[in-house]
Amino acid sequence: MKPSTSIQDYLKQIYELTENGSPASTNDLARELNIKPASVTGMIQKLASEKPALIEYQKHQGVTLTSAGKKAALEVIRHHRLLETWLVQTLGYSWDEVHEEAERLEHVISEDFERRIAAALDHPTRDPHGELIPTADLKMPLDDSxxxxxxxxxxxxxxxxxxxxxxxxxxxxxxxxxxxxxxxxxxxxxxxxxxxxxxxxxxxxxxxxxxxxxxxxxxx
Amino acid sequence: MKPSTSIQDYLKQIYELTENGSPASTNDLARELNIKPASVTGMIQKLASEKPALIEYQKHQGVTLTSAGKKAALEVIRHHRLLETWLVQTLGYSWDEVHEEAERLEHVISEDFERRIAAALDHPTRDPHGELIPTADLKMPLDDSxxxxxxxxxxxxxxxxxxxxxxxxxxxxxxxxxxxxxxxxxxxxxxxxxxxxxxxxxxxxxxxxxxxxxxxxxxx
DNA sequence: TGTAAAATTTAGTCTTGCCTAAATTATTTT
DNA sequence: AAAATAATTTAGGCAAGACTAAATTTTACA
The missing domain is CATH 2.30.30.90 (Ferrous iron transport protein A (FeoA))
Incomplete structure (x- = not known):
């Protein structure tokens, strides 16, 4: 089943915090998500005990994404980056304005919608900020920058x-x-x-x- | 403050059920919203005690919208109908497919987004089904059909x-x-x-x- | 190495919005 | 008008997801 908006936000944030290879700490997550650390611990425990588990977690050791968690994170990130691209191209948003709007839309668009904007934009590989857009099969392209x-x-x-x-x-x-x-x-x-x-x-x-x-x- | 998604759904539904002039009953609301009647009663009591009140309500008498409630309802309906129009025009949805997508998006788009699609569509007065679109100042146009x-x-x-x-x-x-x-x-x-x-x-x-x-x- | 500070977790609470079961009120039928 | 039925409300509960305060663990530093 589709993760809740909250869970999608956690997964996306964990993805970004772990891009450097090291696990994401409770405190870092709390700071980035504007949530108190105690609440983050609660959600972390929940995500680790989902089946299949969405994150790997041991007390006091920080978290990393499992492959199921990474897939869910990339889905949200793909939505976000396609939406930013599309808002800029079709509605004249400037590249510094689109973030918040995409932040809300990313959680509610259908897979059909995703396919339609990807096609309308001719399957772009980078969003307006230049960030790489995960592919339709949810792989992150290699970064040559x-x-x-x-x-x-x-x-x-x-x-x-x-x-x-x-x-x-x-x-x-x-x-x-x-x-x-x-x-x-x-x-x-x-x-x-x-x-x-x-x-x-x-x-x-x-x-x-x-x-x-x-x-x-x-x-x- | 902006009403929750749930409240927006209630208000929109009450608007539609009261278009005929008579109050909306608990049962009708429950049926249309796919929620149990007991739950509807709870929400009704909450909406009536907001300040300003969003609905007018007396036990066993059904509900009608106050002007604040009507304004909030028209805002959601405007979002919905602009979105349907826009999805059909720009993403090639057919007019019988757009409803569900708009149903989710209507709750999360910004006023800025609303203005941008209204302008991009040249301020349409009817959506793809032909329903009248509330104006930017939240009045429902007269229906001459x-x-x-x-x-x-x-x-x-x-x-x-x-x-x-x-x-x-x-x-x-x-x-x-x-x-x-x-x-x-x-x-x-x-x-x-x-x-x-x-x-x-x-x-x-x-x-x-x-x-x-x-x-x-x-x-x- | 021992202690202070920082990070994390536990425990208990709150709000939102739904549920079921039971009680009450309104309406319809006989 | 009484009885049966339908509609509505009350009461009590639950899950999600946040919070605060307090306890615990880890890390850092003297």
Whole structure:
């Protein structure tokens, strides 16, 4: 049976917190979901005792997704990213506005709806932020991007993805023209503070690590 | 604050059951909402004691909407009908498929989303079934349609709306070409059983009262 | 290594919205 | 008008999913 909206939110969040390979802690989950840690423990115990189990869990050790849990998480993430793409393309949302709307819609659309928007968008592989969209058979495509912070003077690339930016930063990057699919060139690098000077269009911008580590590019 | 999904469903249903002018009974609500009558009583008491009250209620007398309740109901109905229109126009749903999808989406879309689809559709006044769409300021437009069953031999009209048909009947009417905006002519009337012979395109169909009373036309 | 701080879990409570069973009120039939 | 039936309400319960306060475990640091 289809997991509740709450459970879908937990699974999605666990997926994201465990992408680095390490288990997700009760506290991290609580922070990300805006829920008290005690409540998270309760839900964790429930998810671990579902059959089939959706997460792997041992007291005080954090949680990881089982394959059933990962599948359910990817389903929600696919919904979310297809919806964002579609809202931007068909209703003129800007890429920094769509998140909240998709956050609510992702839980209620049918598989039929999912198929229809995927087809209407011609089966996109990345959403407006550049995040990879899980495939229809619920696999996450391989990510071939590099953080902009890893580039050095004279290297060029195409922006693929902006990760982990809040609404303010998204708007700021939009104003600078730093959006997915834009070509950029590193015109200077400061080894001291890791600042990069980036040429985008005809303008140069000096960006610190807190920004360049959130921009992912395909090196050319 | 925004009413819960459950409350929105109650209000929408009460709106529809009271369109005839008489209050909605506990039993009718229970039947339409697939909920037990005892549960309906509980919710009714809650809705009547909200401030401001959303319904008018006296024990054993049925319920009607207050103006606050009607406003909330029209908001949901506007969402539903705009969504149906939009799903049909942009995602190729057929008019007999959209109901369920809209039923879930109507509760989660933002006012911004509502404005965007209304604008994208050029502010339609009727949904794919022909039902009137409440205006942006939450008034229900006047209905200028007549039941097809009231027409007699040689009268002609344009189909405006199909009301209260289940999925089977919707598909059947679709096959006969009896969809909103179609021109029809009454070529015969049987006073005995109230059957009407209707010419639609080049074909004639004999329709009983159970069908003609669900088709609403603009008489020409 | 022992202790303080941080993280986690347990225990008990609350709200929402549904349920069943039983009691009450209204309506219909004889 | 009384009896039978139908509609409605009351009472008591349950599951989901959140909360607070208190107990426990783990980790970190002196």
């Amino acid at each position: 590099t953080p902009l912070s890893a580039l050095r003077k004279n290297q060029t690339g195409k922006i693929l993805c902006i990760k982990g930016a809040d609404a303010d930063l998204l708007r700021h990057l939009d104003e600078l023209g730093l959006t997915p699919n834009t070509m950029i060139e590193v015109t200077d690098y400061s080894p001291f503070d890791h600042n990069l000077t980036i040429k985008v269009g005809k303008k140069n911008h000096v960006l610190g690590l807190s920004i360049t580590s959130k921009i992912f590019v395909e090196e050319k | 007549t039941p097809l069953s009231a027409l007699r031999k040689n009268q002609t009209g344009k189909i405006l709306c199909i009301k209260g048909a289940d999925a089977d009947l919707l598909r059947h009417l679709d096959e006969l070409g009896l969809t909103p905006n179609t021109m029809i002519e009454v070529t015969d009337y049987s006073p005995f059983d109230h059957n009407l012979t209707i010419k639609v395109g080049k074909k004639n169909h004999v329709l009983g009262l159970s069908i003609t009373s669900k088709i609403f036309v603009e008489e020409k």
